[in-house]
Amino acid sequence: MSTTTESRRVTTAKAMAEGIGQEMQRDPNVFVMGEDVGAYGGIFGSTTDLFGEFGPDRVIDTPISETGFIGAGIGAAVEGLRPVVELMFVDFYGVCMDQISNHMAKIHYESGGNVKVPMVLMSATGGGYSDAAQHSQCLWGTFAHLPGMKVVVPSNPYDAKGLMISAIRDDNPVMYLFHKGGQGLVWMEKNPRSIGEVPEEPYTVPIGKAAVAKEGTDVTIVTLSLSVQHSLDVAEQLEGEGISVEVVDLRSLVPLDTETVLESVGKTGRVLVVDEDYKSFGLTGEIAAVIAENDPGMLKKPFSRLAVPDVPIPYARPLEYGVLPTREKITAAVKDLMA
Amino acid sequence: MTELDRLAMYRQMVRIRQYEARIMQEYHADKSPAWDIGAGLIPGEMHLSAGQEPAAVGVCAHLKKGDAITAPHRPHHFALAHGVDMNKMTAEIYGRETGLCRGKGGHMHLFDPDNHFSCSGIIAQGLPVACGQALAFQRKGTDNVAVAVAGEGAANQGAFHESLNLAAVWNLPVIFVIEDNDWAISVPRSASTAGVSNADRASGYGIPGVRVEDNDVEAMFEAAGAAIDRARAGEGPSLIEIHTLRLWGHFEGDAQAYRSELETVNERDPIPKYAASLQELGDLTDDQIADIQAEADAEVDAAIEFAKSSPEPTAEDALLHVFA
Ligand SMILES: Cc1ncc(C[n+]2csc(CCOP(=O)(O)OP(=O)(O)O)c2C)c(N)n1
Ligand SMILES: [Mg+2]
Numbered sequence: 034m035s036t037t038t039e040s041r042r043v044t045t046a047k048a049m050a051e052g053i054g055q056e057m058q059r060d061p062n063v064f065v066m067g068e069d070v071g072a073y074g075g076i077f078g079s080t081t082d083l084f085g086e087f088g089p090d091r092v093i094d095t096p097i098s099e100t101g102f103i104g105a106g107i108g109a110a111v112e113g114l115r116p117v118v119e120l121m122f123v124d125f126y127g128v129c130m131d132q133i134s135n136h137m138a139k140i141h142y143e144s145g146g147n148v149k150v151p152m153v154l155m156s157a158t159g160g161g162y163s164d165a166a167q168h169s170q171c172l173w174g175t176f177a178h179l180p181g182m183k184v185v186v187p188s189n190p191y192d193a194k195g196l197m198i199s200a201i202r203d204d205n206p207v208m209y210l211f212h213k214g215g216q217g218l219v220w221m222e223k224n225p226r227s228i229g230e231v232p233e234e235p236y237t238v239p240i241g242k243a244a245v246a247k248e249g250t251d252v253t254i255v256t257l258s259l260s261v262q263h264s265l266d267v268a269e270q271l272e273g274e275g276i277s278v279e280v281v282d283l284r285s286l287v288p289l290d291t292e293t294v295l296e297s298v299g300k301t302g303r304v305l306v307v308d309e310d311y312k313s314f315g316l317t318g319e320i321a322a323v324i325a326e327n328d329p330g331m332l333k334k335p336f337s338r339l340a341v342p343d344v345p346i347p348y349a350r351p352l353e354y355g356v357l358p359t360r361e362k363i364t365a366a367v368k369d370l371m372a
Numbered sequence: 373m374t375e376l377d378r379l380a381m382y383r384q385m386v387r388i389r390q391y392e393a394r395i396m397q398e399y400h401a402d403k404s405p406a407w408d409i410g411a412g413l414i415p416g417e418m419h420l421s422a423g424q425e426p427a428a429v430g431v432c433a434h435l436k437k438g439d440a441i442t443a444p445h446r447p448h449h450f451a452l453a454h455g456v457d458m459n460k461m462t463a464e465i466y467g468r469e470t471g472l473c474r475g476k477g478g479h480m481h482l483f484d485p486d487n488h489f490s491c492s493g494i495i496a497q498g499l500p501v502a503c504g505q506a507l508a509f510q511r512k513g514t515d516n517v518a519v520a521v522a523g524e525g526a527a528n529q530g531a532f533h534e535s536l537n538l539a540a541v542w543n544l545p546v547i548f549v550i551e552d553n554d555w556a557i558s559v560p561r562s563a564s565t566a567g568v569s570n571a572d573r574a575s576g577y578g579i580p581g582v583r584v585e586d587n588d589v590e591a592m593f594e595a596a597g598a599a600i601d602r603a604r605a606g607e608g609p610s611l612i613e614i615h616t617l618r619l620w621g622h623f624e625g626d627a628q629a630y631r632s633e634l635e636t637v638n639e640r641d642p643i644p645k646y647a648a649s650l651q652e653l654g655d656l657t658d659d660q661i662a663d664i665q666a667e668a669d670a671e672v673d674a675a676i677e678f679a680k681s682s683p684e685p686t687a688e689d690a691l692l693h694v695f696a
Contacts, residue, residue, distance in 0.1 A: 072630040073558035096528035096564035097495050097556055125494060128529065162410030163467070164417055165478040167493040220625055222408045347690050348478030349467030350415060355687025 039233045044217025046078030048190035048231045049155075052197035053117055054083055055235045057091060060115060063201060066093040066102055067119030076121055077157045077216050099129035103154065107137050107206075110152035115201055120156040123172050123210060137206045138181030153200045154182075155209040159259055159309055161357060162214070162221055166345035169353070171258070174308075174315030176208045177286040183207040183240055184286040188215060188261035190229040192284055195238025203240060212259040212309075224262040241288035245297065249279035252370050253297040255320050256307040257283040260358055264307055267363045276371055286316065291323045295331075298324060302333035303370045307358050312340035334370050339363060373593060375655050381433060381589055382650060383664050385425040385643050388449045390668035391458070392420045394676060395448070395465065399624050409625060413680065414465055416478055421449035423587070423619030426642050427551045428453040430584075430592025430614075431519060434600045440488035440505040440518040442498030445480045446551075447491040450521055456484045462675040468682035475685045476693065488518075496522050496529035499548065503535050506544040506609075517545040517603040524613070525556025527570050536577040536611070545603035547596065548574070548611040553618040558630040574611035584614040587642045617642065 043051070057063045065087075070080040071094040084092045095102040099120060106118040120126065126133065133154065140148050160169030177184045183205055187193040193211065200207040217227035246261055247268050254264045261282045268278035281297050283290065298304045304324065306317040317338035324336065339358045347353055395414070402412035409416065421428070424446070432453035435441075443450045451461055456472070464471030465479045472484055480493035488505065492498045502520030509516040526532055527550055539546045550570045554561050567573065574581030580602070582595045592614055599610035617640050621628050628634055650656035 068556075069558045071558070076557070094559045094563055096559075097525045098528045098530070100530055101528075127494065128497070128531070162408075163415035163478065165481055165493070166476075167480065168417065220407055220409050222410055342691065344690055344694050347476045348416065348473075348481070349475030349685055350410075351684050351687055352467075352475055352690040355690040 040230045041233070042228050043190055043231045044078070044228050045187065045190045045193045045211065046075075046216040046218060047081055048194035049079050049197050049211065050075075050081040050083055051231070052194040052235070053080065053201070054086060056198055056201045057083070057087055059235070062113065063115045063117065064091045064093065065117045065119070066095050066106065068095055068097060068121050070094060070119050075119060077211070077213050078218060079119060079155060079211065099125055100132055103129045104132040104136065106152050106154070107132060107140070107150055110150045110206075111140070111148055115151050117153045117155065117201060120154060122168050123156040123158045124167050124170050126172065126175075133176075133182070134179050138179055141205065142181055149204045150206045151204045153197070153207050153209050155211065157213050158210045159212040159214055160346045160353060163348055163350055163353060165348035169346035171210070171308075171310040173208075173210050173257070173286055174310045176210075177316070181206070182287065184210065185240055186210050186257045186284065186286060188246070188258050188282050188284070189226055190217070190231045192238050192244070194231055195236050196240065196284065198235055199237040199240050202237070207240070210258070215259045215262060224259075224266070226262040226265065238284070240285050241290060243284055243290035243293040244282045245293065246280040246282040247278065249277040249301065251277045251301055252303040252305060252367050253279045253281060253301045254305050254307055254363070254367070255281045255283065255294055255297075257286070257316070258309065260307045260309055263358065263360050264363055267360050267367065271364065271367060276367060278367060289319070289323075294320060294323060295327055299328075299331050302331060304332065305337045305339065305363070305366050305370060307363055308338070308340040309358055310340060311343055312338065313343050315340065337366055337370055339366050373590060377433065377593070378590070378650055378655050379660075381429045381593065382646055382656065384429045384432075384453055385589065385646065386664050387668045387671065388425045388428065388452050389422055389643055390665070390672045391452060392422045392448060394672045396420055396620070396624060398676060407625065415467075418479060418624040419446040419622065420620055420624065421446050423617035423641060424551055424553060425449050426587050426589035426592050427521075427549060427614045427616050430589050431547070431549055431596040433593055434597050435517075435519070438488065438514060438516040440502065440516070441490075441521065442502040442505075442518070443482075443489070443491040443521045444495065444498060444523060444526065445491070445493045446523070447480070447482055451482055451484070451489055454489055455487050456482065456489050458671060458675040459678040460484075462679040463682050466679040466682070467684065468679055469685045470678070470682040474689065496526035496531040498522065499531050499535035500538070502546055503538050503544055506539065506546040507542065509545055515604040517547060517600055519547045519549055521549045521551065523556060524550055524552035524554070524561050524570065525559065525564060527573065528564055536574065536579060536609070539609035540577045540579050543606070543608040545606070546609040547599045547603060548609065550611065550613040551616050552613055553616050555618055555622065555631070557622045570611060570613040579609050579611055581611045581613070584612060587614065587616045587640070589642065589646055
């Protein structure tokens with residue numbers, strides 16, 4: 034992290050794009066490709082203004098051929114370039130998962146460490162605006178489950194830029210999963226936390242280090258991505274009611290910063306994990322395992338989790354909000370832990 | 373093609389257009405002052421098919437009970453032309469309990485088993501499913517066919533090529549319909565696609581391929597008739613690509629700043645063009661035009677009214693239907 038001079042308030046989308054642009058200026062090997070990343074600037078703003086600055090040679094609109102262009106990103110990375118590739122919605126992983134899991138993530142290991150794949154695969158995640166079952170998933174737990182790729186999940190503009198620069202400089206494949214609802218888009222309802230102070234000059238945020246987004250003493254909320262914004266809202270609200278909530282923003286799933294989690298839970302003795310991904314076989318269970326393996330005795334109350342209850346994300350608003358981890362549900366779960 | 377066929381196609385195009393125009397209006401009505409995609413009675417992405425009516429109408433004129441369609445993210449024109457109930461479809465778009473999918477699917481995921489109609493929002497992924505429906509028809513010994521619809525952008529997806537090969541090698545009763553509207557969101561066909569025509573790609577798989585120019589509903593009707601007769605007779609798959617028109621944005625809210633040929637879009641609208649040619653033939657009078665429009669207005673208004681007055685599902689309903 035650098036000592037910053039100039040900073041302004043920008044959206045998460047703008048911060049991401051700025052991080053990519055600064056790395057493109059610094060390193061001619063960095064280039065961008067994906068669907069509608071050019072003149073359109075990325076459907077969720079992740080490549081805003083890059084096409085104007087770098088042109089079609091370094092910001093490449095692709096055909097709708099995810100297996101083709103993600104595979105091509107892998108090949109380019111193997112030859113020493115540093116591609117930043119966008120999969121428009123993470124839900125589209127289905128058509129290209131072989132390249133992601135069997136190639137991008139395994140080549141380094143399979144080659145006995147002899148071949149590096151320094152590539153970033155960024156993708157939009159999350160629901161909350163009625164885009165239904167094929168366009169609203171988070172799926173970060175799926176990628177984190179499969180060995181060989183780092184998985185970063187920024188929750189705010191500052192981290193979005195710093196994690197992007199770290200991801201591009203990393204010699205490993207990095208899945209960079211941003212939440213649509215946290216991008217600060219003008220055409221989607223947003224939490225004010227989607228716009229924040231971001232230094233103008235390049236800086237890095239280390240991959241694998243969680244942040245204590247708010248300190249507290251009664252309950253730890255372990256969470257990530259947009260749910261950090263919701264959890265901070267809840268924590269501020271509950272402060273007034275005499276409940277002191279600590280919010281741990283994981284910032285990456287792989288590597289997982291178990292130390293920060295255990296330190297916080299050790300202090301509060303009560304933990305709620307909030308995850309917008311599916312509940313079973315995912316992050317919430319993983320955090321429970323980390324605690325159980327370390328010292329189950331640190332919990333004063335049984336482990337608590339809030340996640341999508343193992344159903345596809347439905348379309349109609351009452352259905353969708355019935356399954357998403359909302360502020361109301363987070364509040365209720367914290368109060369249960371304090372009861 | 374008879375005068376009655378022509379009038380029926382015109383009527384169907386007007387009906388679909390009226391539907392899309394009213395959905396557009398309703399979609400935007402309660403998203404201001406700060407336009408928010410998730411707000412209002414119809415939230416989420418909305419891909420309207422205005423300008424592409426000739427594709428659906430020319431094909432569906434030949435379909436009968438039991439024939440299947442898999443549609444992509446832009447499905448309304450094929451759904452309506454294939455006989456999907458307008459009330460239930462509209463209720464689904466409004467996320468109501470009376471909707472085709474009880475509010476679980478939304479506009480990109482319309483499922484109507486009575487009409488063997490379905491959609492997928494994942495590009496080109498309806499094509500293999502249509503092959504499977506065709507396989508079922510073949511194995512059951514019926515003469516039903518499956519129509520697989522996709523955009524020109526989708527034809528660069530692996531599933532397109534796998535499906536063509538599968539259909540050809542198994543001689544399946546499938547008709548692949550490619551709607552070439554020049555654009556895949558902001559990416560023009562010229563930047564994404566090698567070769568000029570998907571009809572040529574079809575011949576690479578030994579499948580008859582036809583390209584219909586000028587968004588011409590009558591040429592589409594002829595081409596589809598031949599392909600569907602072939603499939604019903606057990607002679608295998610065909611591909612038809614129609615050069616059509618995306619009259620509006622990719623989705624509602626798309627400012628289309630990338631779109632170079634925006635000024636001439638309205639001149640290329642196929643509906644007034646078809647009306648003029650029918651009038652020239654003496655097949656359509658001013659009174660008929662007014663009557664057909666009034667009929668469409670009434671039907672669409674009633675469907676929207678049905679949707680709006682239907683109950684919403686409850687949060688608990690979200691937990692139902694994961695398994696049969
Ligand atoms: C596998 C996959 N990749 C990307 C998308 C995002 N997407 C939705 S529509 C679209 C463009 C489709 O273009 P085309 O097939 O020509 O159909 P059109 O929208 O023009 O009707 C894209 C890229 C998707 N839904 N699925
Ligand atoms: Mg298209």
